[in-house]
Amino acid sequence: MTTTLERTSRGAPDLTRRALSSRRRITNQVALGAIALALVIAIVPLGLVVYSVISKGGGIMSGEFLTGDISLSVRRAGGGMGPAIIGTLLITGGAALMAVPLGVLGAIYLNEYGKQRPLARLIRMLADIMTGVPSIIMGLFIYTIWVLTFEARSGFAGALALACLMLPVVIRSTEEMLKLVPDELRQASLALGARKWRTTVTVVLPAAISGITSGSLLAIARAAGETAPIIFVVGAVNATNWNLFSGENTALPAQIFSNASQPFQIAQDRAWGAALTLIAIVLIFTIIARFIANRFAIKER
Template identity: 50%
Template sequence: MSHAAVQDTPTPVPPPGGPGSLSQRSLPRWAPAGFALLGILVGVGIGTAAGLDSKVQWGLIAVIAFVVISYVVTSTVENQRQARDRLATSVVWVCFVLAVIPLFSLLWTTISRGIEVLDGYFLSHSMAGVPSAEVGGGVYHALIGTLEQVGIATVISAPIGLLTAVYLVEYGKGALARAVTFFVDVMTGIPSIVAGLFILSIMLMTEIKPSGLMGALALAILMIPVVVRSTEEMLKLVPNELREASLALGVPKWRTILKVVLPTAIGGITTGVMLAIARIAGETAPIILLVFGSQLINPNPFQGAQSSLPFYIFEQYKAGEVASIDRAWAAALVLIAFVMILNLVARGIARWKAPKTGR
């Protein structure tokens, strides 16, 4: 065959939608929502036809139908690569929904049960002289106890955690730094009851009476490793170029840390401290051991028994009366609101102190 004949031979063009085409068929953007709706309909239909009473079984059938329908339709319309990608995306969405449902269920139950009792009177009165079976009383004494105990724990643990993180990042080398890091990791996972037992042993040896301060010391033990770990990660994110520029100008290292490193990471450090506060605000075991609880308002955390929101919830629910259980749900709602406010404040500070980026 001549060279001219070879040049005149037309090049085969792949059919539209084939593997070599630039314009392959694709599903519309609303396809995942349609697959989900179809999966729900399949779950309801099979559950009704089979006479299944549990809605959980209906949900599992709908989830399986959603994943199968997504994969089959995508494989048919598009290709196997897109089908596998759709399958992975569907599994991620299913896991997300399965994780969110219990959280929303818990939040909805707490709000619906707690809102019946939560009002101004509940927030401004204590349980002094109110029997557990009677309606009335409030959470004021427990709220005061929580604010004081968490505040003392923060004053103790925040400086210790901050300075420990600065040592590990800026100075720590060798066996001592490795030992400190190891013990910080161990302390992060210790149960709260262990911290309470540690402070209780000290109280028994020194004959110290229960008080809010003892509970705050146990909470500080739980808070320190969280502050250390979060602060350490924030300090590692500070660019070394900033440190080198400051040291090149003859600034001492301690002043570089104080004037350059810490202000750069202050947003993340504050966020970590706020999240650590939110973590210890719901601890109950150390308070039961060390604070003992009280029905009266005790504004002095250094003397006498105190209460706290977690202890109040435990105490009221343990009573078993209708009125006390309602108060327990209302106190749980107050505690959730307290933790939520702390998280919102932490996010606001992080966004406020975040480095400004420009184009």
């Protein structure tokens, strides 16, 4: 019987442990290098965007800018984004209150109860279709069924439009997180005598809370930056409107679009300042949500 060394000397592949170990190290280094390169490629444009927003919007940031009413003249200095900040918080918060609970409950049904039933498959298909629908279509939809029906623009109409955009993202992301929860946890809870709903609430959801929070934040971040639905259904005001259900309102994306489309430098500076404010709001809520998720997640002992 020929030895490994003899087979190698005749031109056959070297299958010795040393050769395999060397190949694996090389393959591992190449893979790590490719991953690092992909990370750099992803971070560079993100860093450039953040740098541009901070450098161009930081100069106009002040207490008056964050709390003052919106200027009536686009070519004059002064004014602030107070009404737009309040409007963004009200509209996005209202949309999240509608979309996140419904989306989580829908995902629980799909993963824990519906499985592959016809209704569950239909809901998944509709959620996938809604995920790809342009935001302007949602704005037109809410404008048709709500604004024209009640003949009034309001922050609640904007919340409805954003909730329609958020709902499919929450459903699909939450369902994927629930799929990652090991079935052994469910079986152990059921074996101890817990009912299925109690197992879902006390075992499955805490185990997946971090991923559910991330998916919900992704949906909220997407909704907070949408402009087309806000322009269609919310209207425009220069003073703060705290009433979500009555009267026109405004939001930061609408003010960014309005000021950035002007040829005056002061208006464009306000647009950059509004963009920086919107990024800061999303960052703050991301940190808060991460803290809440880590607080209530199941810890390994």
